[in-house]
Amino acid sequence: MRYKRTLILLAMTVACCIGIFVMTGRQKNMSNIVLQNDIAETVRENMNDLAILEEKFPDTDILVFDTEGFCIYPGGENLTLTKSRNNGDLCLAVTDGGRFLATAAIPDPFFSEYHKAFEQLAWAAVILFLIMVTAAVSFYLYISRNILKPFCRMKEFAGRIAMGDLDSPLEMERSNLFGAFTESFDIMREELRAxxxxxxxxxxxxxxxxxxxxxxxxxxxxxxxxxxxxxxxxxxxxxxxxxxxxxxxxxxxxxxxxxxxxxxxLDDLGEMTVNCTDENVAVLYDIIRAADTRSLVRRSTIPECMIHIDIKRIEQVIGNIIGNSYKYANTSIDIECAFSGDYLKLSITDYGKGVPADELDLIMNKFYRGKNVKDSDIDGSGLGLYIASALMAKMNGELICSSKGKGLTVTLMILLS
The missing domain is CATH 1.10.287 (Helix Hairpins)
Incomplete structure (x- = not known):
């Protein structure tokens, strides 16, 4: 109801303005007709002394043309009736009892007002356009500064939080529209960090x-x-x-x-230490012999070289691998050695059931046990290969597991000195 009353009031205002404009236009039109008749009558009565026009109508520019269209008043004007018409002048025929005497030309008030109104409208349009552009730029800058930029900062902040960065605060001016809101986000970050x-x-x-x-x-x-x-x-x-x-x-x-x-x-705490030294490869014979308590290992000759290892840790690695073979395969174990770039490649192979291809990358995860041994009576913690892999990495080497359907091969890449 409130909006309906507003619209009715607006319509009445526009109607009043139009009525005033129409009435004013009619009054101007009537006064212009009287002026035109007065000028024509004055020219007719004073054809021999047209200078009186300047005295009687000082505010109106009047041109008088003879019957052939040449200017006879004021003197010295090189104009014709055709040019005057082309310039938009209003032409008044001066007659005397049906006899054509001359043509009086005055500036067309409507034409002049039209040009004046058009010029004013053009200036108004330019000014309005500049105002709109200025307002649009100001509005954009306001929106950008107070809404878009704060949202972008919040988006970046959310990305940092998702990546785990809980130390970088969300910097935001308290004066913007989202000041209190962003402060709550920063409080949330501090709580998450704590x-x-x-x-x-x-x-x-x-x-x-x-x-x-x-x-x-x-x-x-x-x-x-x-x-x-x-x-x-x-x-x-x-x-x-x-x-x-x-x-x-x-x-x-x-x-x-x-x-x-x-x-x-100790590995979880970051305190699993490894102290590597340069050792003769012959130490591997003693380590393998000590780990092979069941005498199931068949090894090839290890080529002479110097290796960079922690003896206690390599004992733990080889012991875990051979112990796993005892536990899960219980077959003979072959150990082969060869050079591979900057590494000594030590391959330990058993001939048990092996490991499915989709589990080869998983058996080195902490506490992971293969599907084929989970339901068996074989004891195990799922830590052996995880620890061996972690220790090899700390000794700048690598542990690689592979299986060709039957049996499992664990390859140790031991760094050469």
Missing amino acids: SKARETELKRKEKELVAELSHDLKTPITGINTICDVLSLKVQDKYVLGKVEGIQKKTQQMELLVTDLITAA
């Missing part, structure tokens, strides 16, 4: 606890191993010796598992 810091600290403490517990477990395991060694020397009963041997094997499995847990925890 939450992430708390989560990181909890994970670190959890890993430290695992490392400490694993380390503490090594002491009783070492004690059980020592007792088993003593019993195996003193006890003569074969039944008891068999039980002692079983206990000792389980204890050794526990010791390997605890060692893997400690190594994995």
Whole structure:
């Protein structure tokens, strides 16, 4: 209803303006007709003394042409009636009882007003255009500064948050339209950073606890191993010796598992250290011999060279790989060596069931166990190859797994000195 009243009031205003314009135009038109008749009558009465026109109509430019169209007033004007008409002058025929005497020409008031109005309209259009352009530019700058740029900054801020950058604040003027809104976003960033810091600290403490517990477990395991060694020397009963041997094997499995847990925890904490030195390749013979407790390994000759390794860590790597072959394949194991660029390529191959091609990249992930052993009775933690791969990377080498349908080949790329 309110808008309807506004529209009616606007329509009435426009109608009033049009009425005033029409009435004013009619009054001007009537006054112009009276002036034209007065000029024609004056010319007719004063054909012999046209100078009186200047005295009687000082504000009107009047031209008088004879019957042939030549200018006779004012004198000295080189104009013709045709040119006057072309210039838009209003031509008035002066007659006397039906006899044509002359033609009076005056500026057409409508033509003059038309040109004047057109000129004013042109200037008004130019000014209006400049005002609109200025307003549009000002509006764009306002929108850009107060809406577009803040949104772009918020978009970039959201991208940084998604990438995990919680340290860069969202810089925004409090005076813009989104000041309080963006401040809330920055508060959210600070809360996320604090939450992430708390989560990181909890994970670190959890890993430290695992490392400490694993380390503490090594002491009783070492004690059980020592007792088993003593019993195996003193006890003569074969039944008891068999039980002692079983206990000792389980204890050794526990010791390997605890060692893997400690190594994995230290790797998570970034404290798994590797101290590489240049060693003669002959040390690999002793390492392989010590790891091959079941005498299943068949090795080729290792070419003479110097390798850059951490002896304790390479023992752990080779021990894990041979131990996995014992556990999952329980077949003979072939070890072959060859040079490959700046590396000594040490390939360890068993002949068990192998690993499916889609799992080869997964078996080096932490706690991952193959599908073919998950439902079996074979114990395992899924840490052996993960730790071996991490240690090889820290020794500037690489661990590569491959399988051709039957058996698994683990290749160690050992850096040459």
